[in-house]
Amino acid sequence: MSGRGDGIVNGRGERRRTAWRVHGLSVTGYRHRRDGVPCQDAWRADDTGPVTVLAVSDGAGSRSRSAEGSKIAVKLATDRFGRRVSGRRTEATAVHGLLRAAYREVRDEFLRQTAEAPDDFAATLTVVVLAPTWIGHLSVGDGFVLLRAGVEDGEPQFHLLPTAPEVSEYSNETVFLTSSDAEKWVRTACVRDSGVDGVLLSTDGLAQAALANSHGRPQIPNASFASTMFASLENAGDDPHADTEALAAFLRSDRVTAVNADDKTVLRAVRS
Amino acid sequence: MRRDQQPRPKSPPADFAHIEIGNNAQRLPLVLCLDTSHSMRGTPIESLNEALRSWTRDLRDDVSLSASVEIAVITFGGQCVNAWQGPYPLPPQAGVSPFVSAGAFQPPQLMASGVTLMTEALELAMQIVMARKQELRQSGLQHYRPQICLVTDGIPTDRNGHPTDRWRRLVPVLSHEQQERRFRLYAIGVGGVTSHGAQVLEALAPKFNARLEGFPFRDLLQMMSASASAEQKGAGDEVFEKIFSRFTQRPAWEH
Numbered sequence: 001m002s003g004r005g006d007g008i009v010n011g012r013g014e015r016r017r018t019a020w021r022v023h024g025l026s027v028t029g030y031r032h033r034r035d036g037v038p039c040q041d042a043w044r045a046d047d048t049g050p051v052t053v054l055a056v057s058d059g060a061g062s063r064s065r066s067a068e069g070s071k072i073a074v075k076l077a078t079d080r081f082g083r084r085v086s087g088r089r090t091e092a093t094a095v096h097g098l099l100r101a102a103y104r105e106v107r108d109e110f111l112r113q114t115a116e117a118p119d120d121f122a123a124t125l126t127v128v129v130l131a132p133t134w135i136g137h138l139s140v141g142d143g144f145v146l147l148r149a150g151v152e153d154g155e156p157q158f159h160l161l162p163t164a165p166e167v168s169e170y171s172n173e174t175v176f177l178t179s180s181d182a183e184k185w186v187r188t189a190c191v192r193d194s195g196v197d198g199v200l201l202s203t204d205g206l207a208q209a210a211l212a213n214s215h216g217r218p219q220i221p222n223a224s225f226a227s228t229m230f231a232s233l234e235n236a237g238d239d240p241h242a243d244t245e246a247l248a249a250f251l252r253s254d255r256v257t258a259v260n261a262d263d264k265t266v267l268r269a270v271r272s
Numbered sequence: 273m274r275r276d277q278q279p280r281p282k283s284p285p286a287d288f289a290h291i292e293i294g295n296n297a298q299r300l301p302l303v304l305c306l307d308t309s310h311s312m313r314g315t316p317i318e319s320l321n322e323a324l325r326s327w328t329r330d331l332r333d334d335v336s337l338s339a340s341v342e343i344a345v346i347t348f349g350g351q352c353v354n355a356w357q358g359p360y361p362l363p364p365q366a367g368v369s370p371f372v373s374a375g376a377f378q379p380p381q382l383m384a385s386g387v388t389l390m391t392e393a394l395e396l397a398m399q400i401v402m403a404r405k406q407e408l409r410q411s412g413l414q415h416y417r418p419q420i421c422l423v424t425d426g427i428p429t430d431r432n433g434h435p436t437d438r439w440r441r442l443v444p445v446l447s448h449e450q451q452e453r454r455f456r457l458y459a460i461g462v463g464g465v466t467s468h469g470a471q472v473l474e475a476l477a478p479k480f481n482a483r484l485e486g487f488p489f490r491d492l493l494q495m496m497s498a499s500a501s502a503e504q505k506g507a508g509d510e511v512f513e514k515i516f517s518r519f520t521q522r523p524a525w526e527h
Contacts, residue, residue, distance in 0.1 A: 030336050031505065061505045170417055170453075208296045213412030224292040232286030242285040250288035254335050258375075259297040261336030261504065 020052050020130055020199075023233050024267035027248050029205055030257040040067045040123075041203050041263040044074035048082035052130040055081075056143055056265050058203035060122035060176055065114075069121030072113055073106070073177055077127045080105045085129055085136075092134045095190040099129070099138040103186060110177055122176035126201050130269060135196060137161050137189040140182050142174040144207060146221050147191065148198030148230050148270075156198075156230075158221035160211065161189050174204070198230040201267040206251075208259035233268050297339040300416040300500050301371055301404050303397045307424035308349030312384035316425065316463055316487045323489035324379035331374040331497065338375035340416075341500050344400055345370070345379070348393035350386035351431060355396060371404050390428035391439040394476070397422075398445075401455055416503045418455040421496055423489075425463035427472055443475050456480065456499070456512065462487050479513070482520040495519040 028039040040059030045052065055077035059066025084102040106125070114121040124141025137145055145161040164175065164187050175185040202210060212222045237243050250256065251264040308317065332338055345356040355362045355370040358378045362370055372378075401418045408415050428439040446457060459477035461470050462484050470483040484492075498515045505511075 031501070034336075062507050062511070170415070208298070209291070209293050211296075212294065213296055219412075222292070224290065228286070228288055228291050232288070235286070237285040239285065246285035246288060250291070255293055257335050258339040259293060259295060 019050070019132075019271060020269040021233060021272040022052065022054065022267070022269045023244075024054075024056075024265070025244060025247055025251070026263060026265040027251045029263040030252070030261040032263060038067050039263045040070055041205065041265040042067075042070035042074045042123075043201070043265050043267045044078045045267065045269075046078035046082050048086040050132050051082060051085045052269065053078045053082045053085070054128045054130070054199065054201055054267050054269060056126050056201045056203055056267050058124045058141065058143060058205070058263070058265070060124075061262070063120050063122045065117075065120040066123055069110075069114065069123035069177075072110060072121065073123045073125045076106045076109050076113075077102075077125055080109070081127055081129055081138075085131055090131065090134075092190055092192050095134055095136045096188045099127075099136050099188045099190075100186065103127075103138055103140070104183075107177055107182065114178070118178040122178045124174060124203065125177050126203070128199055128201055128269075130199065133192065133194075135191040135193075135199065137187075137191070139164060139187050140175055140177055140179075140185060142204040142207070144202055144204070144211070146198075146200040146202075146210065146226050147196050148226065149193055149196040155223070156227060158223055158226040160219060160221050161191075162187060163219075197271040198226075199269045200226065200229055201265075203263065203265045205260050205262035205264040206256075206266065209256050229266065229268055230270055233270050295339050295373075296413055298414045298416055298504075299408055300337075300341045300503055301344070301401055301408075301418040302341055302496060302500060303344045303346060303401060303418070303420045304496075305346045305348070305393050305397045305420060305422040306382065307388060307390070307426060308347040308382050308384045308386075309388040309426055309429075310349070310385055311425050311463070312349070314384075317382055317384040319487050320489045321379070321382055323493055324382075326490065327493035327497070328374075328377055328379050330494075331377065334374075334497070336504065337497065337500055339373065340504065341374040341497075342371040342404070343374055343377045344372070344404075346393050346397050346400070347380075347382060348389045349384055353389050353393045353396050355400060356380045369404055369407060370400055387431060387433040388424065388426045388429045389431070390422070390424060390426075390472075391436070391442060394420075394422060394439075394442055394446075398449065398455075417453055419496060419499060419503070420455050420457045421492070422457065422459045422473070422476070423492065424459075424461060424469065424473070425465050425487075427466065427469045439472055439476065446476055447478075450479075456503075458496070458499075458516070460484060460492060462489075462492075480516050482516075484520065491519060491522065 024043040026041040055074040057070035057073040059070040081102045126139040126143030129136040457477045458480040459473035473481040
């Protein structure tokens with residue numbers, strides 16, 4: 001299951017017989033639509049036995065082949081992270097090391113495949129591994145991940161996994177897989193909470209809509225965004241195509257565009 | 273009677289309309305630092321006012337810029353330097369930010385008279401940019417690299433209208449600030465700016481300075497919008513240079 005461009009046709013996937021129901025979608029942002037530039041975001045989800053791997057990537061706006069770069073990144077990520085995790089029982093304490101090892105494999109292969117000019121393919125990468133007893137997260141660049149876990153006062157609780165530290169004064173500057181010191185900026189997290197029943201990955205195009213401000217940075221989940229995103233996957237309508245269209249229309253709407261005109265990607269998983 | 277004729281009741285697709293989205297767009301502070309001294313009287317100031325009005329409409333209609341770009345106007349003319357919050361001049365030391373979201377911006381109606389306090393105007397521009405960045409950070413908003421656009425048809429003077437060299441004290445400051453990428457400064461000479469005037473602009477903004485025929489304010493403001501879009505895209509320096517040279521080298525019949 002993978003996302004290409006607007007991904008409506010390919011991005012309709014609903015998976016059965018696995019622990020998680022997954023749906024992903026990338027839409028071309030207003031600026032790229034206006035300039036006739038293809039979507040530079042990509043997403044992909046893969047099942048490898050009991051493990052589901054989710055990945056989103058944002059190709060650098062200023063690089064000529066970043067739309068290809070983001071597709072290579074998510075393909076390699078689901079493949080390599082899946083291979084590393086499946087077929088072995090990994091203790092949660094070993095997860096960070098495992099994620100980093102998988103990351104290095106992805107990076108090395110990415111650099112090999114783009115050897116002609118890796119920087120032209122620059123892309124961020126955010127990966128979540130849904131294993132039976134833990135959830136692993138690795139990110140390079142400014143993608144982000146929301147979790148739904150627990151209920152307080154009858155309201156579901158949402159959590160933002162720690163995001164990468166800012167690399168400069170300006171938020172539009174970030175780190176890519178191809179950055180020479182990328183490994184220094186890689187973030188990993190391991191969550192061992194069986195109460196997590198929703199996971200959402202996104203590229204920075206949705207940061208303003210999905211996150212609310214708190215103490216100097218947009219750092220807490222926007223509950224109205226998160227609850228709608230998870231609920232709409234759990235209570236899908238009868239027509240998956242119409243559901244995807246409704247989501248795409250929201251992502252392309254003026255009010256979402258006004259706060260960020262970049263490409264948008266949402267990759268969601270809820271326990272089935 | 274055939275069966276299956278009854279349409280199955282359909283549950284509608286999800287409704288995303290009630291998702292609340294505050295305006296936490298990444299901000300792009302943009303300062304227009306405009307010469308309104310005596311020599312701008314008549315057609316030049318009128319065409320500047322008209323260009324500001326049409327640019328304001330364009331910005332408001334641009335869904336990718338209207339919530340992100342924030343405009344402040346600084347004028348140097350009369351006997352002083354003025355900061356404007358949209359159409360209103362702010363009293364000195366007002367302690368109020370002159371920046372207004374492009375979606376809500378209304379241009380001031382400018383008049384021309386007096387001297388050319390260019391140095392003081394640029395100092396105020398840097399000051400309000402710095403203060404705005406701090407405000408944005410405090411309210412948890414991210415921002416792009418601000419843009420300052422200086423437009424003049426003259427040379428820096430003191431309060432008595434005598435040419436002055438005080439602008440030289442800005443050169444090392446501007447150079448350092450630009451190196452630190454605190455903002456991007458454009459310095460544009462219009463009308464009959466002299467070669468001395470052009471040298472001043474070159475010293476202030478070594479990369480983005482120009483000496484233009486006539487008063488092409490409309491093109492100039494469009495160039496600022498194009499740079500703002502490039503900034504949002506995370507474009508490299510070469511893109512800004514290209515946008516700028518396309519503006520300064522546009523065909524004569526467009527002047």
